[in-house]
Structures are given as C-alpha cells and as structure tokens.
Amino acid sequence: MRKKIYINNNFYKLNQFLKIKKYINIILLLDDNVKKFCLNILYKYLSNNIKNKIILFEIKSGENNKNLNTCINIWKKLIKLKINKDSLIINFGGGVITDLGGFISSLYKRGINFINIPTTLLSMIDASIGGKNGINFYKLKNEIGIIKNPISIFINYKLLLSLPKKEITSGLGEILKYGLIYNKKLWNRIINKNIDNINWKFIIYKSIKIKLSIVKKDPYELLGYRKILNFGHTIGHAIESLFLYNKYPITHGEAIMLGMICESWISKYKGYLNNNEYKKILNGILKYIEIKKINEIFFKYILNTIENDKKNFNNKIYFVLLKKIGKSIYNIEIKKKIIIDSIKVLNNIKKII
Ligand SMILES: NC(=O)c1ccc[n+]([C@@H]2O[C@H](COP(=O)([O-])OP(=O)(O)OC[C@H]3O[C@@H](n4cnc5c(N)ncnc54)[C@H](O)[C@@H]3O)[C@@H](O)[C@H]2O)c1
Structure with missing residues (x-):
C-alpha cells in the first residue's frame, strides 16, 4: 500500500x-x-x-x-x-x-x-x-x-x-467487481459472509491494493489494461444515467451490479464463461440487490448512451468480459443486438435461475 x-x-x-x-x-x-x-x-x-x-x-x-x-x-x-x-x-x-x-x-x-x-x-x-x-x-x-x-x-x-444500508450495498458492488475481474478469493469472502461480520479495515485494504495494482500497470488508460475496472460499467453507467433524473435514482453500485449481470451473461453467450460460473455470479449478486426492470421504450436511450462510452473506438462498442470468476478480458467488440438481449435477460431474470 x-x-x-x-x-x-x-x-x-x-x-x-x-x-x-x-x-x-x-x-x-x-x-x-x-x-x-x-x-x-x-x-x-x-x-x-x-x-x-x-x-x-x-x-x-x-x-x-x-x-x-x-x-x-x-x-x-x-x-x-x-x-x-x-x-x-x-x-x-x-x-x-x-x-x-x-x-x-x-x-x-x-x-x-x-x-x-x-x-x-x-x-x-x-x-x-x-x-x-x-x-x-x-x-x-x-x-x-x-x-x-x-x-x-x-x-x-x-x-x-x-452510512445507510443501500450505500453500503453500493460499495459492495465495486468490491464484488474487483473479485470478479481479478481476485476470486475476495469474491468468495464477500459472497459467503454476512454483511454485519465484514472486517472493513481488511476489505478496504484488499480492495485498494487490487485497484492500485491494476492502475499502476496503465495509469492513464493508454495501454487498455485499466479498462478491466470498467467491467459492468458499460451497461451499468447507461442504466445509472437512465435513472439519474428519475424520482427514485439508483445507487452507482446497484447500477454496476445490474451491468455486471448483463455483461456476465454476454460473457457466457460469447462462450468465454461457463454456465456454472454465470449462475454463481448471478446468485451472488442477487444476494445484494433486487432486479430493476428496464422498460423497452428506454432500450434506444441505453444504446445511445453506450455508443458514447469511453472504451469505444472506430465506431464499435467494446466490452470487458469474464473468462471465469477472477479473470477478465478487455477490448471485446459486442454488437448492439447482444447488448439488448442481455438487458432482456435482466428483465426476465426470475425465469432463468
Ligand atoms: N473516480 C472514480 O474512479 C470513481 C469510481 C467509482 C465511482 N465514482 C463515482 O462516485 C459517485 C458515487 O459515489 P457514492 O456512492 O459515494 O455517492 P455519494 O457521494 O452521492 O454518497 C452517497 C450518499 O451518502 C451520503 N453520505 C456520504 N457519506 C456519508 C456518511 N458517512 N454517513 C451518512 N451519509 C453519507 C451522501 O450525502 C449521499 O447522499 C458516482 O458519481 C460515480 O461516478 C468514481
């Protein structure tokens, strides 16, 4: 540190x-x-x-x-x-x-x-x-x-x-992300623990250490590696923006958890992540949040927002995806239809568990 x-x-x-x-x-x-x-x-x-x-x-x-x-x-x-x-x-x-x-x-x-x-x-x-x-x-x-x-x-x-409980949950969203992209042990530690028994000093230390070791390799996001920190954020940010001016905005972490569900599904759909790992991720995240359904009339808005994502280049949309819990890959081009399909999956989540 x-x-x-x-x-x-x-x-x-x-x-x-x-x-x-x-x-x-x-x-x-x-x-x-x-x-x-x-x-x-x-x-x-x-x-x-x-x-x-x-x-x-x-x-x-x-x-x-x-x-x-x-x-x-x-x-x-x-x-x-x-x-x-x-x-x-x-x-x-x-x-x-x-x-x-x-x-x-x-x-x-x-x-x-x-x-x-x-x-x-x-x-x-x-x-x-x-x-x-x-x-x-x-x-x-x-x-x-x-x-x-x-x-x-x-x-x-x-x-x-x-801090209100929903804000603790919001922070947990980013901690779970560190686990998914980089450190399976951290994921397991959070998923298997009751929120009241978390050793905050240790978890904060561990999370910062992970973030810094990623940032150190690519501080200005010029090499691309730092992008893995954006797992869940491509779709998550679009959902967060959608709710920003809503009467009941959602927290950043909650939006990112919804994004992580969609992007894990895309990882599975593209053949990078196996179904077993996908289910573990889905059930793990569902321990902390309730699914927010996205009305189809907003799909266009979501795509427009994603088209402005900072990770895009050459007019193509790029994602960070998962190979397994603790291992991520970046710069994977994803077509708009698959993005929309992943949001439809989110809307039907109860049916697929
Ligand atoms: N720069 C980065 O790398 C980075 C990474 C992740 C998120 N972000 C940004 O962080 C923002 C979200 O941060 P946040 O979730 O902390 O939101 P926030 O700053 O809005 O805080 C959440 C709520 O908690 C209240 N609050 C703060 N501390 C409190 C305390 N100790 N006790 C009681 N209430 C308290 C705040 O007033 C607010 O109502 C987003 O804008 C997001 O884009 C930036």
Whole structure:
C-alpha cells in the first residue's frame, strides 16, 4: 500500500499532516449529509489552529449536483476568497464529492493541492483512489474529467457507521467487481459472509491494493489494461444515467451490479464463461440487490448512451468480459443486438435461475 493512503479508525494522521504542511487556508468541500454525520467526528481530531483555517464549502448531496454549474459556483467562490496555491482543498465525502472536488482542484489555477477523505464505502475503496476526477455532462456520466491524484488519502472506516444500508450495498458492488475481474478469493469472502461480520479495515485494504495494482500497470488508460475496472460499467453507467433524473435514482453500485449481470451473461453467450460460473455470479449478486426492470421504450436511450462510452473506438462498442470468476478480458467488440438481449435477460431474470 502506498504510504500516502492511510486506513484508520481515527484522524490523528490527518491532524499531523495538516500541522506539518501549514496551509494558509483549508477549503473543506462536503455535502449536507456529510456535514450532519461526519463533520463532528473529523473536528474531534483537529487542533484549534487547524480548525480556524477551515472554510466550509457545502453543496447539496446527490449525483445530479456533480455538474458544471456546481463547479462554476465553487470556482467563483474560490476566486472571491482569493484562494491561492498556498492553500489546500479537502474533498470530504462520497464519490460525488471526491470526483467533483478533484476536478475543481485540478483545474483551478491549473491545479491546487487537494486531499481526499472518503466517507462512503464506495469512495473509500474506489472513487477516491486512482486519480480519476470528473463531472456528468450533457446527461452523460463522467463525460468531462481529468486524471490527477490527490496528495494524500485519509480513510476512517468508522464513518461507515452512519452510512445507510443501500450505500453500503453500493460499495459492495465495486468490491464484488474487483473479485470478479481479478481476485476470486475476495469474491468468495464477500459472497459467503454476512454483511454485519465484514472486517472493513481488511476489505478496504484488499480492495485498494487490487485497484492500485491494476492502475499502476496503465495509469492513464493508454495501454487498455485499466479498462478491466470498467467491467459492468458499460451497461451499468447507461442504466445509472437512465435513472439519474428519475424520482427514485439508483445507487452507482446497484447500477454496476445490474451491468455486471448483463455483461456476465454476454460473457457466457460469447462462450468465454461457463454456465456454472454465470449462475454463481448471478446468485451472488442477487444476494445484494433486487432486479430493476428496464422498460423497452428506454432500450434506444441505453444504446445511445453506450455508443458514447469511453472504451469505444472506430465506431464499435467494446466490452470487458469474464473468462471465469477472477479473470477478465478487455477490448471485446459486442454488437448492439447482444447488448439488448442481455438487458432482456435482466428483465426476465426470475425465469432463468
Ligand atoms: N473516480 C472514480 O474512479 C470513481 C469510481 C467509482 C465511482 N465514482 C463515482 O462516485 C459517485 C458515487 O459515489 P457514492 O456512492 O459515494 O455517492 P455519494 O457521494 O452521492 O454518497 C452517497 C450518499 O451518502 C451520503 N453520505 C456520504 N457519506 C456519508 C456518511 N458517512 N454517513 C451518512 N451519509 C453519507 C451522501 O450525502 C449521499 O447522499 C458516482 O458519481 C460515480 O461516478 C468514481
């Protein structure tokens, strides 16, 4: 594990870090829920001298605030307050805050120091790690973004105590993905455990280690290997976008689990994955989520969204698929009809188990 990522049940290391660095101002970007549930815990560990330097930038919670308007408002505020490179931005929150805050920090004055303090399981094991920052644009997920790493990441897994169950499940979606693409042991560990008996410190450590070993081989996604992290995301992102402006949006992890079911089915259909492994994957995921049916009138929207996927080239749609649990392959071209068939399978899931 890189030294700059700390996993603890407190914030002593963070206080030490801020004491040494002596930033002039500290901008703490957070949303309303994080302010309500996590700010006191953070402040308990910070010295008065550091607390006095903190300026809170609060935004409304929710994926639909990860947009350009929010960035513009924050950049204007930073300019009005004359925030310079001698200051620090802390992204304190879930993946929405770390994606958005990393993007804002990376572009402001061509880059200002930032650190991440993830507060959801998903941001602890995924969104705050690996340097991808971005915003949704033109109704497309993460369409505009930049790759830049924070100078440090401080994880306090005690913050998970206030996290709603559906958000824990959302994080588990990405952990299951790590298991499916890279590490069968991790998959088995989650599938065979009761959620209340999970050793979070260990699982967070293990998940980050897997993500970093994949990212290290292809940090800017130039070789292609990093794409395996997108398993379940080609269809999952399209489903997430579909529900983004819905009265009842689904979580990122839930959308990715639905995507993983479709993409595992495609893996089976193309002959890469055997039926036994497919059933294990399906039953494993169904332990955590209920199937959301996708009305046929949205199939065109889903295909349009997938046609904008960042993994495409030469006007062809490429997928990450599975050979077995723990082994993935990437850059596999898939025709539109098969994508639609996989969503139809999702809609009929009860019949095929
Ligand atoms: N950059 C990457 O590599 C990467 C990877 C995966 C996902 N993402 C992005 O992450 C985002 C999803 O992240 P998320 O699932 O963390 O969503 P989120 O940031 O919206 O957080 C989920 C909800 O939990 C609340 N919350 C946060 N911490 C809390 C706590 N400790 N206690 C109580 N409530 C708390 C938030 O206010 C929000 O309502 C998506 O935008 C996705 O695209 C990015």
